[in-house]
Amino acid sequence: MQTVTTLPHLRQAVDELRARDSKRDTLALVPTMGALHEGHLTLVREAARLADHVAVSIFVNPRQFGPNEDLDAYPRQLAEDSAKLKAEGVALLWAPGPEAMYPQGYATNISVSGVSDGLCGADRPGHFDGVATVVCKLFNQVRPDVALFGEKDWQQLAVIRRMARDLDLTQPHVDAIHGVPIVRDPDGLAMSSRNAYLSPEQRAAAATLPRAMDEAIARIRDGQEAAPTLAMLEDELLGAGFSSVDYAELRDADSIALLDGDNGNARLFVAARIGGTRLIDNKAV
Ligand SMILES: Nc1ncnc2c1ncn2[C@@H]1O[C@H](COP(=O)(O)OP(=O)(O)OP(=O)(O)O)[C@@H](O)[C@H]1O
Numbered sequence: 103m104q105t106v107t108t109l110p111h112l113r114q115a116v117d118e119l120r121a122r123d124s125k126r127d128t129l130a131l132v133p134t135m136g137a138l139h140e141g142h143l144t145l146v147r148e149a150a151r152l153a154d155h156v157a158v159s160i161f162v163n164p165r166q167f168g169p170n171e172d173l174d175a176y177p178r179q180l181a182e183d184s185a186k187l188k189a190e191g192v193a194l195l196w197a198p199g200p201e202a203m204y205p206q207g208y209a210t211n212i213s214v215s216g217v218s219d220g221l222c223g224a225d226r227p228g229h230f231d232g233v234a235t236v237v238c239k240l241f242n243q244v245r246p247d248v249a250l251f252g253e254k255d256w257q258q259l260a261v262i263r264r265m266a267r268d269l270d271l272t273q274p275h276v277d278a279i280h281g282v283p284i285v286r287d288p289d290g291l292a293m294s295s296r297n298a299y300l301s302p303e304q305r306a307a308a309a310t311l312p313r314a315m316d317e318a319i320a321r322i323r324d325g326q327e328a329a330p331t332l333a334m335l336e337d338e339l340l341g342a343g344f345s346s347v348d349y350a351e352l353r354d355a356d357s358i359a360l361l362d363g364d365n366g367n368a369r370l371f372v373a374a375r376i377g378g379t380r381l382i383d384n385k386a387v
């Protein structure tokens with residue numbers, strides 16, 4: 103595996119990979135912020151199924167963190183991450199520093215409206231501008247044939263697909279942006295780098311999130327009204343030790359528009375805090 107931290111080295115490494123055989127080899131990109139777990143590695147394995155070579159980016163993107171968020175505390179463990187990626191057969195690790203991504207004078211922002219309204223877009227102002235901007239840059243830097251994102255960040259995936267469609271991106275084309283189902287711990291909690299912030303007690307309580315979501319979904323499928331069911335879900339989380347619930351909403355899975363019941367394409371989205379840690383999850387209704 104080659105690790106590169108500057109754009110000229112990245113370009114050279116990508117050109118070499120693509121020209122490895124007589125045909126033009128295909129390249130998949132898995133963008134991450136590092137602190138890799140089985141969720142990320144599942145994306146990498148799926149990427150290897152879809153393309154000849156896999157590139158992974160690790161960049162803790164300052165532009166997607168709010169002023170009071172955990173940018174400084176976000177886990178950084180490049181050596182460990184690098185060993186995991188090497189073991190998966192990843193060809194290229196793109197690990198730029200902030201100055202390589204946003205050099206002096208950087209002034210451009212990409213803002214996707216509609217799908218980024220509500221949910222995490224409402225709770226984290228500017229977050230999806232930061233995500234869209236850095237993902238567009240990563241796409242232009244690596245120019246992959248396919249890119250993979252986790253469905254844990256469902257709204258993020260919708261924002262990226264909208265951007266790719268609206269900006270007529272070709273590397274990758276919107277149809278080559280793949281969502282990968284959420285990878286969960288045995289107790290159902292979605293894997294997340296931020297789970298590392300949880301104390302053992304908080305970690306045990308966090309398993310209430312997917313369980314309470316399953317119960318709420320069962321009630322909605324049974325024909326119970328959405329609003330009281332979601333209120334009950336919030337109460338259950340607060341009773342289990344969550345400190346607050348940022349949102350518990352039914353939304354259309356594609357447009358992310360708010361729903362007041364199951365319309366056949368409904369998805370349940372929840373963000374809740376346990377201590378200072380914000381956890382998100384989503385499930386089909
Ligand atoms: N449990 C998971 N299942 C599937 N994909 C995941 C999972 N966790 C993360 N991903 C995906 O991995 C990619 C990189 O995510 P990121 O590096 O932010 O990790 P994370 O675990 O989501 O961290 P965070 O705690 O910041 O949410 C994203 O596309 C994300 O959706």
Ligand SMILES: CC(C)(CO)[C@@H](O)C(=O)[O-]
Pocket residue numbers: 133134135161163166233236237255258
């Ligand atoms: C897509 C991403 C790598 C952009 O920084 C990030 O939001 C993430 O890890 O989900």
Ligand code: BAL
Pocket residue numbers: 166255
């Ligand atoms: N996985 C989403 C990145 C973030 O929370 O900033």
